[in-house]
Amino acid sequence: MNKTLSNIILLVFIALVFINCANKGTPTGGKEDLIPPTIVKSEPENYSTNFKGKEIRVYFDEYIKIKDLQKQLIISPPMKTQPEITPLGGASKYITIKIYDTLQPNTTYAFNFGNSISDNNEDNLFPYYRYVFSTGDYIDSLTVNGQIFDALKRKPDTFVSVGLYEVDSTFSDSIIYKETPKYITNTLDSVSTFSIENI
Numbered sequence: 001m002n003k004t005l006s007n008i009i010l011l012v013f014i015a016l017v018f019i020n021c022a023n024k025g026t027p028t029g030g031k032e033d034l035i036p037p038t039i040v041k042s043e044p045e046n047y048s049t050n051f052k053g054k055e056i057r058v059y060f061d062e063y064i065k066i067k068d069l070q071k072q073l074i075i076s077p078p079m080k081t082q083p084e085i086t087p088l089g090g091a092s093k094y095i096t097i098k099i100y101d102t103l104q105p106n107t108t109y110a111f112n113f114g115n116s117i118s119d120n121n122e123d124n125l126f127p128y129y130r131y132v133f134s135t136g137d138y139i140d141s142l143t144v145n146g147q148i149f150d151a152l153k154r155k156p157d158t159f160v161s162v163g164l165y166e167v168d169s170t171f172s173d174s175i176i177y178k179e180t181p182k183y184i185t186n187t188l189d190s191v192s193t194f195s196i197e198n199i
Helices: 002-021
Strands: 039-043 055-066 074-076 084-086 092-098 108-112 117-119 130-134 144-147 161-164 183-186 193-196
Touching: 055 130, 074 183, 161 193, 183 193
Parallel strands: none
Antiparallel strands: 039 055, 055 092, 055 117, 074 108, 084 092, 108 130, 144 193, 161 183
């Protein structure tokens, strides 16, 4: 009986030691991720020439998501048939762009994603990513930079779209209401600077 009692006491003691060894609470999960995603590779490579494909893939080092694509994405020059861009509503380690439009010959195209790309977990932005390709032998290199001011308020608006239209025999001052600009961008910061590249 004495031996049985001492065995029970020993088992209870061991059980209490194991129970007290475990830390109660939730794990911290480590430091907060503040690093935005980075591009691993693109197929075809960004700034490719003689582009003839119908699909583009951009691979990242972590899962990303795309948000507000309708508001953020700017394609210059615009395509009549909008491309299909995924992932939308989910996460993936790559972005796929499927082109359904007939591309113009000897033309440089730019996809500006604005602030639509972020990592899946912490929403760290991959800001103002541009994918550029040319259907010709070279990438157009002309750039137009500027700054926008409101003449009446004497201060800049925080978000302004800037467009360039082709001047030909059909050009009139009402063209901005009738046609899509050939090149378009948005102001980049609170001082309302803009840059239109690869013209």
